[in-house]
Amino acid sequence: MAKREYAFYPGCSSQLRGSAANYLVSVESMCEKLDIKMTQIPDWNCCGASISYAGSSELARHVLSARNFALSDKHLPGQDVVATCAACWLGGRETIEKLDASSQLLADTNEALKEAGLQYKHGTEIRHMVEVLVEDLGYEELGKPVVKPLDGVKVAGYVGCQTNRPFGIAGESFENPMYLDKLIETVGGEPMSKYEEKVSCCGGSLAFCEPEKAEKQIKNIVESAYDNGADIICTPCPLCQANVEVYQSEINRKQGTKLNMPVVYYSQLLSVAYGGTLKEAGLDGHIIQPKKLQDIAVKVVPGKR
Protein backbone atom coordinates (compact mmCIF):
# COMPACT_ATOMS: atom_id res chain seq x y z
CA MET A 1 0.00 0.00 0.00
CA ALA A 2 1.16 3.48 -0.81
CA LYS A 3 2.41 5.59 2.07
CA ARG A 4 0.30 8.61 1.23
CA GLU A 5 -2.96 8.96 -0.66
CA TYR A 6 -4.49 12.05 -2.21
CA ALA A 7 -7.45 12.99 -4.37
CA PHE A 8 -5.89 14.27 -7.56
CA TYR A 9 -7.23 17.28 -9.45
CA PRO A 10 -5.02 17.48 -12.57
CA GLY A 11 -6.86 20.29 -14.38
CA CYS A 12 -7.63 20.78 -18.06
CA SER A 13 -4.17 21.56 -19.42
CA SER A 14 -2.69 18.35 -17.96
CA GLN A 15 -5.00 16.08 -19.91
CA LEU A 16 -3.73 13.75 -22.60
CA ARG A 17 -2.29 15.86 -25.43
CA GLY A 18 -3.11 19.07 -23.57
CA SER A 19 -0.61 21.92 -23.35
CA ALA A 20 0.78 20.54 -20.06
CA ALA A 21 0.40 16.83 -20.84
CA ASN A 22 4.06 16.21 -19.97
CA TYR A 23 3.52 17.80 -16.53
CA LEU A 24 1.05 15.05 -15.65
CA VAL A 25 3.38 12.35 -16.98
CA SER A 26 6.28 13.60 -14.87
CA VAL A 27 4.12 14.01 -11.76
CA GLU A 28 2.95 10.43 -12.10
CA SER A 29 6.48 9.04 -12.34
CA MET A 30 7.68 11.31 -9.53
CA CYS A 31 4.84 10.20 -7.25
CA GLU A 32 5.46 6.55 -8.00
CA LYS A 33 9.07 6.89 -6.82
CA LEU A 34 7.92 8.71 -3.70
CA ASP A 35 5.25 6.14 -2.90
CA ILE A 36 2.46 8.69 -3.25
CA LYS A 37 -0.85 7.44 -4.54
CA MET A 38 -2.84 9.98 -6.52
CA THR A 39 -6.39 9.02 -7.48
CA GLN A 40 -8.10 11.34 -9.95
CA ILE A 41 -11.34 12.85 -8.69
CA PRO A 42 -13.97 11.10 -10.82
CA ASP A 43 -15.53 13.42 -13.40
CA TRP A 44 -13.71 16.57 -12.20
CA ASN A 45 -14.44 19.82 -14.06
CA CYS A 46 -12.58 23.00 -15.06
CA CYS A 47 -11.98 25.49 -12.23
CA GLY A 48 -12.86 28.48 -14.42
CA ALA A 49 -9.30 29.82 -14.06
CA SER A 50 -8.74 33.51 -13.26
CA ILE A 51 -9.90 34.77 -16.62
CA SER A 52 -13.58 33.88 -16.75
CA TYR A 53 -14.80 36.87 -14.73
CA ALA A 54 -16.53 38.66 -17.62
CA GLY A 55 -18.48 35.64 -18.73
CA SER A 56 -19.40 34.30 -15.32
CA SER A 57 -20.60 35.34 -11.89
CA GLU A 58 -18.58 34.83 -8.75
CA LEU A 59 -21.14 32.30 -7.54
CA ALA A 60 -20.89 30.27 -10.76
CA ARG A 61 -17.12 30.05 -10.33
CA HIS A 62 -17.50 28.84 -6.75
CA VAL A 63 -19.96 26.24 -8.00
CA LEU A 64 -17.29 24.92 -10.36
CA SER A 65 -14.72 24.46 -7.61
CA ALA A 66 -17.28 23.24 -5.08
CA ARG A 67 -18.45 20.54 -7.49
CA ASN A 68 -14.92 19.11 -7.56
CA PHE A 69 -14.73 19.17 -3.77
CA ALA A 70 -18.15 17.52 -3.47
CA LEU A 71 -17.11 14.77 -5.88
CA SER A 72 -13.85 14.25 -4.03
CA ASP A 73 -15.67 14.06 -0.72
CA LYS A 74 -18.14 11.56 -2.14
CA HIS A 75 -15.70 9.22 -3.87
CA LEU A 76 -12.45 9.76 -1.96
CA PRO A 77 -13.58 10.76 1.53
CA GLY A 78 -10.95 11.99 3.95
CA GLN A 79 -8.29 12.61 1.31
CA ASP A 80 -6.86 16.06 0.67
CA VAL A 81 -7.39 17.33 -2.85
CA VAL A 82 -4.08 17.94 -4.62
CA ALA A 83 -3.83 20.22 -7.64
CA THR A 84 -0.80 20.47 -9.89
CA CYS A 85 -1.98 23.60 -11.67
CA ALA A 86 -1.50 26.97 -10.00
CA ALA A 87 -4.83 28.38 -11.19
CA CYS A 88 -6.79 25.27 -10.15
CA TRP A 89 -5.23 25.39 -6.70
CA LEU A 90 -5.78 29.12 -6.30
CA GLY A 91 -9.39 28.95 -7.50
CA GLY A 92 -10.11 26.10 -5.13
CA ARG A 93 -8.57 27.87 -2.16
CA GLU A 94 -10.51 31.04 -2.91
CA THR A 95 -13.73 29.06 -2.97
CA ILE A 96 -13.00 27.37 0.35
CA GLU A 97 -12.09 30.71 1.93
CA LYS A 98 -15.20 32.48 0.64
CA LEU A 99 -17.64 29.68 1.44
CA ASP A 100 -16.21 29.32 4.94
CA ALA A 101 -16.69 33.04 5.53
CA SER A 102 -20.24 33.40 4.22
CA SER A 103 -23.11 31.11 5.14
CA GLN A 104 -25.21 32.71 2.42
CA LEU A 105 -22.66 31.99 -0.29
CA LEU A 106 -22.40 28.44 1.05
CA ALA A 107 -26.19 27.99 0.93
CA ASP A 108 -26.36 29.47 -2.58
CA THR A 109 -23.58 27.21 -3.81
CA ASN A 110 -25.30 24.15 -2.43
CA GLU A 111 -28.64 25.22 -3.88
CA ALA A 112 -26.97 25.27 -7.30
CA LEU A 113 -25.03 22.04 -6.75
CA LYS A 114 -28.25 20.26 -5.84
CA GLU A 115 -29.09 20.43 -9.54
CA ALA A 116 -26.20 18.02 -10.07
CA GLY A 117 -27.15 15.90 -7.06
CA LEU A 118 -24.13 17.04 -5.05
CA GLN A 119 -23.38 18.82 -1.82
CA TYR A 120 -20.31 20.74 -0.66
CA LYS A 121 -19.34 20.21 2.94
CA HIS A 122 -17.00 22.33 4.99
CA GLY A 123 -13.66 20.78 5.81
CA THR A 124 -12.13 19.94 2.44
CA GLU A 125 -8.54 20.97 1.92
CA ILE A 126 -6.92 21.72 -1.41
CA ARG A 127 -3.16 21.66 -1.66
CA HIS A 128 -0.62 22.24 -4.33
CA MET A 129 1.60 19.30 -5.30
CA VAL A 130 4.58 21.34 -4.08
CA GLU A 131 2.99 21.60 -0.61
CA VAL A 132 2.70 17.82 -0.47
CA LEU A 133 6.37 17.53 -1.38
CA VAL A 134 7.84 20.08 0.99
CA GLU A 135 5.37 19.80 3.89
CA ASP A 136 4.24 16.17 3.99
CA LEU A 137 7.50 14.60 2.81
CA GLY A 138 10.16 17.25 3.43
CA TYR A 139 13.44 17.86 1.63
CA GLU A 140 15.28 15.04 3.34
CA GLU A 141 12.74 12.47 2.25
CA LEU A 142 12.74 13.93 -1.25
CA GLY A 143 16.49 13.50 -1.49
CA LYS A 144 16.47 9.79 -0.64
CA PRO A 145 15.36 8.32 -4.00
CA VAL A 146 17.90 10.39 -5.97
CA VAL A 147 20.01 8.09 -8.13
CA LYS A 148 21.11 10.62 -10.74
CA PRO A 149 21.98 13.91 -9.06
CA LEU A 150 21.64 16.80 -11.51
CA ASP A 151 25.32 17.65 -11.19
CA GLY A 152 26.32 20.81 -12.98
CA VAL A 153 22.82 21.74 -14.11
CA LYS A 154 22.22 25.42 -13.44
CA VAL A 155 18.55 26.05 -12.86
CA ALA A 156 16.69 29.37 -12.67
CA GLY A 157 13.81 28.68 -10.31
CA TYR A 158 10.91 30.62 -11.76
CA VAL A 159 8.12 30.54 -9.18
CA GLY A 160 5.83 32.98 -11.01
CA CYS A 161 2.59 34.28 -9.56
CA GLN A 162 -0.19 31.99 -8.62
CA THR A 163 1.73 29.35 -6.68
CA ASN A 164 3.16 32.27 -4.75
CA ARG A 165 0.38 34.83 -4.39
CA PRO A 166 -1.98 35.46 -2.72
CA PHE A 167 -1.69 32.24 -0.70
CA GLY A 168 1.74 30.87 -1.45
CA ILE A 169 3.48 28.08 0.38
CA ALA A 170 3.35 28.42 4.17
CA GLY A 171 6.39 30.07 5.69
CA GLU A 172 7.65 31.48 2.38
CA SER A 173 7.84 35.17 1.53
CA PHE A 174 5.99 36.55 -1.46
CA GLU A 175 9.01 38.48 -2.69
CA ASN A 176 11.63 35.73 -2.46
CA PRO A 177 10.20 32.27 -1.83
CA MET A 178 12.93 29.65 -1.43
CA TYR A 179 11.16 26.32 -1.84
CA LEU A 180 11.87 25.90 -5.54
CA ASP A 181 15.57 26.63 -5.07
CA LYS A 182 15.65 24.12 -2.21
CA LEU A 183 13.94 21.49 -4.38
CA ILE A 184 16.55 22.09 -7.10
CA GLU A 185 19.33 21.68 -4.53
CA THR A 186 17.72 18.56 -3.11
CA VAL A 187 18.12 16.78 -6.44
CA GLY A 188 21.68 18.00 -6.91
CA GLY A 189 21.09 20.92 -9.27
CA GLU A 190 22.49 24.39 -8.83
CA PRO A 191 19.82 27.07 -8.20
CA MET A 192 20.45 30.59 -9.45
CA SER A 193 20.13 32.45 -6.17
CA LYS A 194 20.19 35.90 -7.78
CA TYR A 195 17.54 35.23 -10.41
CA GLU A 196 15.72 38.56 -10.54
CA GLU A 197 12.55 37.42 -12.29
CA LYS A 198 11.74 34.65 -9.83
CA VAL A 199 8.28 35.99 -8.94
CA SER A 200 7.48 38.09 -12.01
CA CYS A 201 4.34 37.53 -14.01
CA CYS A 202 4.58 35.92 -17.47
CA GLY A 203 1.39 37.68 -18.53
CA GLY A 204 -0.72 34.65 -17.65
CA SER A 205 -3.73 34.09 -19.84
CA LEU A 206 -3.30 37.57 -21.31
CA ALA A 207 -0.57 36.05 -23.51
CA PHE A 208 -3.54 35.06 -25.68
CA CYS A 209 -5.25 38.42 -25.90
CA GLU A 210 -2.41 40.90 -25.25
CA PRO A 211 0.55 39.02 -26.75
CA GLU A 212 2.89 42.01 -27.10
CA LYS A 213 2.56 42.94 -23.44
CA ALA A 214 3.05 39.35 -22.30
CA GLU A 215 6.05 38.88 -24.57
CA LYS A 216 7.74 41.81 -22.88
CA GLN A 217 7.41 39.96 -19.57
CA ILE A 218 8.57 36.66 -21.05
CA LYS A 219 11.62 38.29 -22.62
CA ASN A 220 12.69 39.63 -19.22
CA ILE A 221 12.14 36.26 -17.57
CA VAL A 222 14.29 34.45 -20.16
CA GLU A 223 17.00 37.10 -20.45
CA SER A 224 17.43 37.23 -16.70
CA ALA A 225 17.93 33.46 -16.70
CA TYR A 226 20.66 33.88 -19.35
CA ASP A 227 22.25 36.73 -17.38
CA ASN A 228 22.50 34.47 -14.34
CA GLY A 229 24.15 31.72 -16.36
CA ALA A 230 21.26 29.28 -16.14
CA ASP A 231 20.97 26.23 -18.42
CA ILE A 232 17.29 25.84 -17.82
CA ILE A 233 14.24 27.52 -16.26
CA CYS A 234 12.13 25.48 -13.85
CA THR A 235 8.58 26.34 -12.78
CA PRO A 236 5.67 24.91 -10.77
CA CYS A 237 2.97 26.41 -13.03
CA PRO A 238 1.67 24.97 -16.33
CA LEU A 239 0.77 28.37 -17.78
CA CYS A 240 4.19 29.84 -16.90
CA GLN A 241 5.81 26.82 -18.54
CA ALA A 242 3.80 27.09 -21.74
CA ASN A 243 4.06 30.86 -22.07
CA VAL A 244 7.76 31.12 -21.33
CA GLU A 245 8.74 28.21 -23.57
CA VAL A 246 6.36 28.68 -26.46
CA TYR A 247 6.62 32.42 -27.14
CA GLN A 248 10.43 32.62 -27.27
CA SER A 249 10.33 31.94 -31.02
CA GLU A 250 7.81 34.76 -31.47
CA ILE A 251 10.06 37.17 -29.58
CA ASN A 252 12.99 36.05 -31.73
CA ARG A 253 10.98 36.57 -34.90
CA LYS A 254 9.81 40.05 -33.91
CA GLN A 255 12.91 41.35 -32.20
CA GLY A 256 15.78 39.43 -33.78
CA THR A 257 16.85 37.89 -30.47
CA LYS A 258 18.15 34.34 -30.20
CA LEU A 259 16.31 33.12 -27.13
CA ASN A 260 16.39 29.35 -26.79
CA MET A 261 16.03 28.64 -23.09
CA PRO A 262 14.36 25.35 -22.10
CA VAL A 263 11.59 25.53 -19.50
CA VAL A 264 10.68 22.50 -17.39
CA TYR A 265 8.62 21.58 -14.34
CA TYR A 266 10.04 20.81 -10.89
CA SER A 267 8.45 17.37 -11.26
CA GLN A 268 10.61 16.72 -14.32
CA LEU A 269 13.77 17.53 -12.35
CA LEU A 270 12.71 15.13 -9.60
CA SER A 271 11.63 12.45 -12.03
CA VAL A 272 14.98 12.53 -13.87
CA ALA A 273 16.95 12.56 -10.62
CA TYR A 274 14.93 9.54 -9.44
CA GLY A 275 16.01 7.63 -12.54
CA GLY A 276 13.01 8.33 -14.77
CA THR A 277 13.43 7.82 -18.51
CA LEU A 278 12.97 10.57 -21.10
CA LYS A 279 9.40 9.49 -21.51
CA GLU A 280 8.63 9.06 -17.81
CA ALA A 281 9.97 12.53 -17.08
CA GLY A 282 7.94 14.02 -19.95
CA LEU A 283 11.15 15.29 -21.54
CA ASP A 284 9.80 14.31 -24.96
CA GLY A 285 7.21 17.09 -24.58
CA HIS A 286 9.21 20.22 -25.32
CA ILE A 287 9.60 22.65 -28.20
CA ILE A 288 12.94 23.88 -26.80
CA GLN A 289 14.82 20.72 -25.86
CA PRO A 290 16.16 20.58 -22.29
CA LYS A 291 19.38 18.99 -23.51
CA LYS A 292 21.24 18.74 -20.22
CA LEU A 293 18.33 17.00 -18.50
CA GLN A 294 17.77 14.70 -21.45
CA ASP A 295 21.43 13.67 -21.35
CA ILE A 296 21.12 12.79 -17.68
CA ALA A 297 17.89 10.90 -18.29
CA VAL A 298 19.45 8.62 -20.91
CA LYS A 299 22.63 8.11 -18.89
CA VAL A 300 22.91 4.64 -17.38
CA VAL A 301 23.66 4.60 -13.68
CA PRO A 302 26.22 1.93 -12.80
CA GLY A 303 24.65 -0.82 -10.76
CA LYS A 304 21.13 0.48 -11.29
CA ARG A 305 20.40 -1.00 -14.71
Place this chain on the structure above:
Amino acid sequence: MGDMDQQMLDKYRNNFLHEVEEKVDDGDWVKMCMQCGVCAGSCTFGPDWEHTPQKIFMMIRAGKREEVLTSSSMWMCTSCYNCMVRCPRELPITHIMHGLASYAHRLGLAPKNQPTRDFSLIFWENCTKTGRVNELRMTISVYFREGFISGVKKMWTLRNIGRGLFFAKRLNPMELFVSHGCKDKDGLRRALKKADEIEARRRGYAVQPRGYSS
Protein backbone atom coordinates in the same frame (compact mmCIF):
# COMPACT_ATOMS: atom_id res chain seq x y z
CA MET B 1 -28.10 46.32 -21.18
CA GLY B 2 -28.64 50.03 -21.73
CA ASP B 3 -31.83 49.80 -19.70
CA MET B 4 -29.97 48.35 -16.79
CA ASP B 5 -27.37 51.08 -16.98
CA GLN B 6 -30.15 53.70 -16.79
CA GLN B 7 -31.82 51.80 -13.96
CA MET B 8 -28.62 51.86 -11.91
CA LEU B 9 -28.02 55.53 -12.72
CA ASP B 10 -31.50 56.37 -11.43
CA LYS B 11 -31.07 54.23 -8.36
CA TYR B 12 -27.68 55.45 -7.20
CA ARG B 13 -27.76 59.01 -8.60
CA ASN B 14 -24.45 60.57 -7.75
CA ASN B 15 -23.31 57.95 -5.32
CA PHE B 16 -21.11 55.70 -7.44
CA LEU B 17 -19.18 54.43 -4.41
CA HIS B 18 -22.43 53.13 -2.96
CA GLU B 19 -23.26 51.47 -6.29
CA VAL B 20 -19.85 49.77 -6.38
CA GLU B 21 -20.26 48.60 -2.79
CA GLU B 22 -23.57 46.96 -3.56
CA LYS B 23 -23.04 45.67 -7.08
CA VAL B 24 -19.37 44.87 -7.56
CA ASP B 25 -17.70 41.75 -6.13
CA ASP B 26 -15.69 42.86 -3.09
CA GLY B 27 -16.71 46.47 -3.88
CA ASP B 28 -17.29 47.19 -0.20
CA TRP B 29 -13.50 47.28 0.20
CA VAL B 30 -13.00 50.32 -2.05
CA LYS B 31 -13.47 52.83 0.77
CA MET B 32 -10.55 51.27 2.63
CA CYS B 33 -7.95 52.44 0.08
CA MET B 34 -5.55 55.01 1.55
CA GLN B 35 -4.06 56.06 -1.80
CA CYS B 36 -0.51 54.94 -1.07
CA GLY B 37 0.08 53.81 -4.67
CA VAL B 38 1.86 50.53 -3.93
CA CYS B 39 -0.61 48.70 -6.20
CA ALA B 40 0.14 51.09 -9.05
CA GLY B 41 3.87 50.45 -8.72
CA SER B 42 3.43 46.69 -8.38
CA CYS B 43 1.24 46.05 -11.38
CA THR B 44 2.57 43.77 -14.14
CA PHE B 45 1.01 45.70 -16.99
CA GLY B 46 1.09 48.91 -14.95
CA PRO B 47 2.64 51.07 -17.70
CA ASP B 48 -0.20 50.00 -20.01
CA TRP B 49 -3.02 51.05 -17.71
CA GLU B 50 -4.76 54.31 -18.40
CA HIS B 51 -5.78 54.32 -14.74
CA THR B 52 -3.92 52.31 -12.10
CA PRO B 53 -5.95 50.60 -9.34
CA GLN B 54 -5.07 53.50 -7.03
CA LYS B 55 -6.58 55.96 -9.50
CA ILE B 56 -9.60 53.75 -10.12
CA PHE B 57 -10.36 53.70 -6.38
CA MET B 58 -10.14 57.48 -6.14
CA MET B 59 -12.24 57.91 -9.27
CA ILE B 60 -14.93 55.68 -7.78
CA ARG B 61 -15.04 57.86 -4.68
CA ALA B 62 -15.11 60.98 -6.81
CA GLY B 63 -18.16 59.63 -8.63
CA LYS B 64 -16.47 59.25 -12.02
CA ARG B 65 -18.86 56.48 -12.98
CA GLU B 66 -18.64 56.69 -16.74
CA GLU B 67 -14.85 57.06 -16.82
CA VAL B 68 -14.37 54.03 -14.56
CA LEU B 69 -16.83 51.68 -16.20
CA THR B 70 -15.78 52.46 -19.76
CA SER B 71 -12.08 52.25 -18.90
CA SER B 72 -9.96 49.50 -20.44
CA SER B 73 -7.75 49.54 -17.34
CA MET B 74 -9.37 46.76 -15.32
CA TRP B 75 -9.02 44.49 -18.35
CA MET B 76 -5.22 44.76 -18.10
CA CYS B 77 -5.18 42.64 -14.94
CA THR B 78 -3.11 39.47 -15.39
CA SER B 79 -4.28 38.07 -12.03
CA CYS B 80 -0.71 38.06 -10.72
CA TYR B 81 -1.95 39.15 -7.25
CA ASN B 82 1.10 41.32 -6.66
CA CYS B 83 -1.02 44.36 -5.71
CA MET B 84 -3.10 42.26 -3.38
CA VAL B 85 -0.28 40.83 -1.29
CA ARG B 86 1.50 44.17 -1.07
CA CYS B 87 -1.51 46.35 -0.18
CA PRO B 88 -0.95 47.61 3.38
CA ARG B 89 -4.72 47.74 3.89
CA GLU B 90 -5.11 44.21 2.49
CA LEU B 91 -7.68 45.16 -0.12
CA PRO B 92 -8.48 42.23 -2.44
CA ILE B 93 -7.50 44.45 -5.38
CA THR B 94 -7.34 41.69 -7.97
CA HIS B 95 -10.90 40.63 -7.15
CA ILE B 96 -12.15 44.22 -7.19
CA MET B 97 -10.62 44.75 -10.65
CA HIS B 98 -12.29 41.56 -11.91
CA GLY B 99 -15.53 42.63 -10.26
CA LEU B 100 -15.45 46.08 -11.86
CA ALA B 101 -14.66 44.59 -15.27
CA SER B 102 -17.47 42.10 -14.89
CA TYR B 103 -19.95 44.81 -13.81
CA ALA B 104 -18.93 47.11 -16.68
CA HIS B 105 -19.52 44.23 -19.08
CA ARG B 106 -22.89 43.49 -17.53
CA LEU B 107 -24.01 47.09 -17.98
CA GLY B 108 -22.80 47.10 -21.58
CA LEU B 109 -20.25 49.83 -20.84
CA ALA B 110 -17.03 47.83 -21.29
CA PRO B 111 -15.00 48.92 -24.32
CA LYS B 112 -16.10 47.20 -27.52
CA ASN B 113 -13.69 44.56 -28.86
CA GLN B 114 -11.60 44.73 -25.69
CA PRO B 115 -9.40 41.67 -26.29
CA THR B 116 -9.34 40.44 -22.69
CA ARG B 117 -13.10 40.87 -22.34
CA ASP B 118 -13.60 38.84 -25.50
CA PHE B 119 -11.15 36.18 -24.34
CA SER B 120 -12.87 35.94 -20.98
CA LEU B 121 -16.24 35.34 -22.65
CA ILE B 122 -14.73 32.77 -25.01
CA PHE B 123 -13.06 30.97 -22.10
CA TRP B 124 -16.25 30.69 -20.04
CA GLU B 125 -18.30 29.54 -23.02
CA ASN B 126 -15.60 27.00 -23.85
CA CYS B 127 -15.06 25.50 -20.41
CA THR B 128 -18.75 25.26 -19.53
CA LYS B 129 -19.68 23.51 -22.76
CA THR B 130 -18.37 20.11 -21.69
CA GLY B 131 -17.03 21.00 -18.24
CA ARG B 132 -13.42 21.06 -19.41
CA VAL B 133 -11.42 23.40 -21.63
CA ASN B 134 -10.96 22.48 -25.26
CA GLU B 135 -7.64 24.27 -25.79
CA LEU B 136 -7.61 24.01 -29.58
CA ARG B 137 -11.10 25.41 -30.07
CA MET B 138 -10.44 28.11 -27.49
CA THR B 139 -7.27 29.20 -29.28
CA ILE B 140 -8.99 29.26 -32.67
CA SER B 141 -11.91 31.30 -31.26
CA VAL B 142 -9.48 33.85 -29.84
CA TYR B 143 -7.50 34.19 -33.06
CA PHE B 144 -10.58 34.43 -35.25
CA ARG B 145 -12.45 36.89 -33.03
CA GLU B 146 -11.70 39.79 -35.35
CA GLY B 147 -12.75 37.98 -38.50
CA PHE B 148 -11.68 35.21 -40.81
CA ILE B 149 -8.80 36.89 -42.63
CA SER B 150 -7.07 38.20 -39.54
CA GLY B 151 -7.58 34.77 -37.95
CA VAL B 152 -5.90 33.00 -40.84
CA LYS B 153 -3.02 35.49 -40.68
CA LYS B 154 -2.52 34.89 -36.96
CA MET B 155 -2.64 31.13 -37.36
CA TRP B 156 -0.11 31.36 -40.20
CA THR B 157 2.23 33.50 -38.10
CA LEU B 158 2.08 31.01 -35.25
CA ARG B 159 2.25 27.87 -37.41
CA ASN B 160 5.67 26.84 -36.14
CA ILE B 161 4.51 26.98 -32.55
CA GLY B 162 1.50 24.86 -33.46
CA ARG B 163 3.72 22.35 -35.23
CA GLY B 164 6.14 22.26 -32.29
CA LEU B 165 3.34 21.62 -29.81
CA PHE B 166 1.88 18.95 -32.06
CA PHE B 167 5.17 17.04 -32.21
CA ALA B 168 5.62 17.51 -28.45
CA LYS B 169 2.20 15.83 -28.09
CA ARG B 170 0.76 18.91 -26.42
CA LEU B 171 -1.76 19.81 -29.10
CA ASN B 172 -4.37 17.51 -30.53
CA PRO B 173 -5.92 18.40 -33.90
CA MET B 174 -8.72 15.94 -33.15
CA GLU B 175 -9.95 18.35 -30.47
CA LEU B 176 -11.65 20.19 -33.31
CA PHE B 177 -14.14 17.34 -33.34
CA VAL B 178 -13.89 15.58 -29.98
CA SER B 179 -13.59 17.30 -26.61
CA HIS B 180 -12.44 16.15 -23.25
CA GLY B 181 -15.37 16.60 -20.92
CA CYS B 182 -17.35 15.65 -17.85
CA LYS B 183 -19.64 12.67 -18.04
CA ASP B 184 -22.25 14.61 -16.11
CA LYS B 185 -21.91 17.79 -18.13
CA ASP B 186 -25.69 18.21 -18.09
CA GLY B 187 -25.73 18.23 -14.29
CA LEU B 188 -22.88 20.74 -14.27
CA ARG B 189 -24.67 23.01 -16.72
CA ARG B 190 -27.90 22.79 -14.70
CA ALA B 191 -25.96 23.82 -11.58
CA LEU B 192 -24.39 26.79 -13.40
CA LYS B 193 -27.77 27.87 -14.74
CA LYS B 194 -29.15 27.75 -11.22
CA ALA B 195 -26.14 29.74 -9.96
CA ASP B 196 -26.90 32.49 -12.48
CA GLU B 197 -30.53 32.56 -11.37
CA ILE B 198 -29.52 32.87 -7.71
CA GLU B 199 -26.98 35.59 -8.51
CA ALA B 200 -29.61 37.54 -10.45
CA ARG B 201 -32.06 37.18 -7.58
CA ARG B 202 -29.55 38.36 -4.97
CA ARG B 203 -28.32 41.34 -6.95
CA GLY B 204 -31.60 42.32 -8.60
CA TYR B 205 -30.40 41.64 -12.15
CA ALA B 206 -32.04 40.03 -15.12
CA VAL B 207 -30.47 36.63 -15.84
CA GLN B 208 -27.83 36.96 -18.56
CA PRO B 209 -28.18 34.50 -21.41
CA ARG B 210 -25.31 32.02 -21.54
CA GLY B 211 -24.53 28.91 -23.53
CA TYR B 212 -25.96 26.68 -20.81
CA SER B 213 -29.00 28.77 -19.85
CA SER B 214 -31.31 27.66 -22.65
